[in-house]
Amino acid sequence: MTEKRTSTTALASWRDTATRRAITDFVASVTAGPNAVPEEERVAVFDNDGTLWTEKPMQAQLHYIADGWRAAAEADPSLADREPYRSVVAGDFGWLGKAIDKHYEGDDGDLQVLVGALVGLVEDLSVEAYAEAVAHFYHTAKHPTLGRPYADVVYQPMVELLGYLEANGFTCYIVSGGERDFMRPMTEHNYGIPPERVIGSAFGLSYDEETARVKYAASLSFFDDGPEKPVRIWSRIGRRPILACGNSNGDMPMLDFASRGARPGLALLVHHDDDSDRGDAPYDKGAERALASAGDRGYTVVSVRDDWSSVFPAGH
């Protein structure tokens, strides 16, 4: 960090609302004055899907899995008779969305199938080979309904918020339920966040002495959601964040961890309440508990409708 400034001109896509003032007041309070926090301890953590970019109707990761399963079913036609390959080959993504929905309702059965199939796609790949495949996906894939590259479905106000925080001495991390190594190849370009600051769910890894490579094992190491988020934040960073931002029930422990420490902290909850056609269709699904308890828990709710003057980058 070579500059310290509290300019808010960078928050161009934020309307002048109480939410924006809550953010800028908080940042001002930790950069100078009696509650000032040393720069190295200004840690901010952000969920990814639904917080930094769109997650509806399908997350990029599900898109990637579906492509992989389709290719697997083409290579081995016997797979095409089994779920989830059958649905995917038929172009039906409903099963995938339902697997995630069921997870949030407490039923992980289909999620396990999904994870198993995902594990099958990476097993024995080196981390470098997977990173290349994922980078290729981001260079070529288009969002299924918006019809443009995934780099253009980021939330412009959140990209501005990341930049504003970094300009004020914060270090920002992604803490997502998404798979860590599926995010790393795009986070620098999309958000200015390097791979070492990407925390997410993880496949098991093993070291292959023969080739001196790190490879994926046929296992999921952990699912980075709910109470796992603060655990992984500590493992990776070794500091309690003072700002957290999420959009779903699974972000509540992370929001509480940041806002209930010894120091004042800010918890932001993005609420997808905008029914205009400039962004995602509105939804509360998966965020019901977080929204209902936002007042009690002191979350600052970010209204997409009221607080953001635009949703996606200019030109979209």
Next chain:
Amino acid sequence: MTEKRTSTTALASWRDTATRRAITDFVASVTAGPNAVPEEERVAVFDNDGTLWTEKPMQAQLHYIADGWRAAAEADPSLADREPYRSVVAGDFGWLGKAIDKHYEGDDGDLQVLVGALVGLVEDLSVEAYAEAVAHFYHTAKHPTLGRPYADVVYQPMVELLGYLEANGFTCYIVSGGERDFMRPMTEHNYGIPPERVIGSAFGLSYDEETARVKYAASLSFFDDGPEKPVRIWSRIGRRPILACGNSNGDMPMLDFASRGARPGLALLVHHDDDSDRGDAPYDKGAERALASAGDRGYTVVSVRDDWSSVFPAGH
């Protein structure tokens, strides 16, 4: 990084030998010219015990455990009849050292006892409370044979090497078999390495929703040694290092991982071969395989006797 310089004046405790030239030539080659590596990819990883500071006759961590067991045996005298409490209360640290030696000989029995007792010392503690206790230890404890604070048993040439690399755009990480949260409270002060760049063995963690705290569980999550080191490097950093430095057999996978990637890398192996009284008594124990295969594997051996003009910081 605001400066890019390849000055070697910072390596004041290194003699002008082939080893030092191997280091400065490598750094010059990755900072400019056809093999130049972008700054963000100049990742260097360092073992801690025996590489960045002394590990003989007893690691700081064993000292801390022994203190904790002694206190536990005082609080509950029935413990004093059982090993390892009995030896420790009697001031006999041989059992602890043997547990580690046996580990390197392939027998983990006593190491498991040691780990179990260590887990007992942290179970249910919040990560913040443990960090405070560890910081207190470092402020008050003295190395058992050298009789000075642990901050003064760092290897001065290695501290200089860390600074030299950072000045040349590298980002340095610790990758140690030592327990991560036992290192974090001292690494910034001793080495200029912040907590988020400390990788080590880890206790299990859990999130306590009631208090919004991260606490230790009664388990060891993983032991960061041997093939686990490259795995943890990838998990935490998401990049393959181009420089690694260690001093024992357990560092070989990390040394290979750094030096056998697509790009040229440098693997440094500290050899404790100095029989003067300025540093540690010489030892090869635990490093036999690494030393024997250094030539084949292309490790640059750092001779404490020949390459370092001093071992500990000035005044000691």
